[in-house]
Amino acid sequence: MNVSEILGKLKQYPIAIGGVAAAIVLALVFFMRKDNVPNLEVDRDVLRTQWEAMLENDQRSGVDLIDQVDKVKKASENVRSRLMDRDQKAINYQYFYQLEERTKITLSRIAQSDTLPPASPPPGKPKLKLFSPIDYAISVVGTFQQVVTFLNEMEHGRFFTRVEKFSCGLAGGDNAGLIQVSMQMDVLGKKI
Secondary structure, eight states: HHEEEEEEEEOOOOOHHHHHHHHHHHHHHHHGGGGGGGHHHHHHHHHHHHHHHHHHHHHHHOHHHHHHHHHHHHHHHHHTTTTTTOOOOHHHHHHHHHHHHHHHHHEEEEEEESOOOOSSSSSSSSSSSEEEEEEEEEEEEEEEHHHHHHHHHHHHHSSSSEEEEEEEOHHHOTTTEEEEEEEEEEEEEOOO
């Protein structure tokens, strides 16, 4: 038998020849990859365990998750609406003048710092990534009750404030019985 006769016989059975060739290729792939099967089984078991843990966590902790996300979004919007804008000095001062009018104190000094906050805050101050502090120096004069009311209004007011330095004493001159409070404070502002 020569090569042409063998090729002629093979051409008579193309489906059988294709099946044998496919079986040989699959057998080669199986023998080459069979060392990897235990590793893949371990990976499958790990993934199955992780999937079951995620399903259990979803059933246990995922209750009302959409409502919770909505609450967090609303709280974030509330915080953003209460940030002071450094560039709107007149509006910022007006806020303190309104506090002065409501609490009946006298603002003897108010100054918004024009310097930008340092890239890295000094020790003891938090590093703010989403917001920027605006420095203020404020002095107020009034009765004890008026000053306490002013501080309370400022603490619970529209903007977030943090008093850094605070000094209190009797007001001098014609202001007998009045106290003077001087403060260095930060107001939470929009990121620059």
